[in-house]
Amino acid sequence: MTRPAIAIDLGGSHAKIAVVQVDKLLAAHEVSLDSAEKLRPALDVFAQAVRELLAELHLNAADCQGVALGFCGLADARIGRVVSTNKKYEDAPSIDFRAWSQQEFELPFAIENDARMALLGEQHVGAARGCDNVVMITLGTGIGGAAMIEGKLLRGKHAQAGCLGGHLPAKVGGRPCTCGAIGCLEAEASGWALPYIAREWDGFAHSDLAKCETINFRALFELAAAGDRIAEEILQHCLNVWATGAVGLIHAYDPERIVIGGGVMRRADVILPYIQNYVNAHAWTPWGKVEIVAAQLGNDAGLFGATPLLTGIV
Ligand SMILES: [Zn+2]
Incomplete structure (x- = not known):
């Protein structure tokens, strides 16, 4: 059985935080953000939202396979970092997301550009299955x-x-x-x-x-x-x-x-x-x-x- 995954989809004006399991959205929470602001403080908001979702689902972080972030800019999955932001969340390239995920949840972390994440989703359980x-x-x-x-x-x-x-x-x-x-x-x-x-x-x-x-x-x-x-x-x-x-x-x-x-x-x-x-x-x-x-x-x-x-x- 595939373990649930913690997913964060970060757009220019909002983020959706969710727990997903294969083709099921178990729970989700949306927050508004200002892309002109820094991303680092928003990570605390994401972590809190994740904790609330897990509590709602009676899950522990250890029950999940990891945290994945879809980012609205260029991100390199191989190093787990943002590469370029095009005037959005300009501090993002300096953030060590893997360390953040480890510290907050003791979970592996993965990042990818949001369009690639959408393709992965459609290929996994959607129109390109x-x-x-x-x-x-x-x-x-x-x-x-x-x-x-x-x-x-x-x-x-x-x-x-x-x-x-x-x-x-x-x-x-x-x-x-x-x-x-x-x-x-x-x-x-x-x-x-x-x-x-x-x-x-x-x-x-x-x-x-x-x-x-x-x-x-x-x-x-x-x-x-x-x-x-x-x-x-x-x-x-x-x-x-x-x-x-x-x-x-x-x-x-x-x-x-x-x-x-x-x-x-x-x-x-x-x-x-x-x-x-x-x-x-x-x-x-x-x-x-x-x-x-x-x-x-x-x-x-x-x-x-x-x-x-x-x-x-x-
Ligand atoms: Zn162009």
């Missing part, structure tokens, strides 16, 4: 990614391999991206970029998008469905960017399946068939067709990555 060659993309405010090849999570020398799928260049002469590159998937079709894309679109002033208080994908899908020509054009652009990115990821990583998650996937009914058809027509996969599927675990995917990460099967 039984599939050893898989790429995951999350479409949201940004675009995240991770890749697994022959059952091994792709990490690379600097712990950034496979993580930067959202920063694959998709358009020559495209929009500047926050990462320093130009025409990235993120810069061309993500939540943060959408208002800029829309306002610069030819004919924007005549679109109902111009009347929206917030230009987001929900509004874009609704207006496109209602026949707003500019919204249709922009949506078509975004679908093409995502589909182009999917082909790039297939050619780079040779997956059998691409799992797509993130908030934009509320319209999976439009997105999945579009990308599947595009990939069928344009990806070079003489062995067959790459399946394009929706993520199944939602925001909890990273928590379910704790068990395979700690088990060391990846």
Whole structure:
């Protein structure tokens, strides 16, 4: 019987602390955080939350296999540390998490980038179960990614391999991206970029998008469905960017399946068939067709990555 795992999923504005066992979320607690603040004081909050969850479940720390942290930046699982934080929790690279876990719970500790944790979760008990060659993309405010090849999570020398799928260049002469590159998937079709894309679109002033208080994908899908020509054009652009990115990821990583998650996937009914058809027509996969599927675990995917990460099967 697999022992329960303590899982912490750290995002830019909140953390979810949970005890998971294979495909079951035994208990969870969410806390709000400010990513501009230091992470070190938050570890005390996490430790307290873990103790409360264990008490609620009548478990001791010794009953668990370890503590796993999914981090919203580059982390190196091999050394158990954060490598780079991109303006979030800037003290994180200086923290010795293994020592913290040992001191608080006398348990082993594992850390991984949050997108890789989500892929691990989906591969362990979600949409990629039984599939050893898989790429995951999350479409949201940004675009995240991770890749697994022959059952091994792709990490690379600097712990950034496979993580930067959202920063694959998709358009020559495209929009500047926050990462320093130009025409990235993120810069061309993500939540943060959408208002800029829309306002610069030819004919924007005549679109109902111009009347929206917030230009987001929900509004874009609704207006496109209602026949707003500019919204249709922009949506078509975004679908093409995502589909182009999917082909790039297939050619780079040779997956059998691409799992797509993130908030934009509320319209999976439009997105999945579009990308599947595009990939069928344009990806070079003489062995067959790459399946394009929706993520199944939602925001909890990273928590379910704790068990395979700690088990060391990846
Ligand atoms: Zn970029």
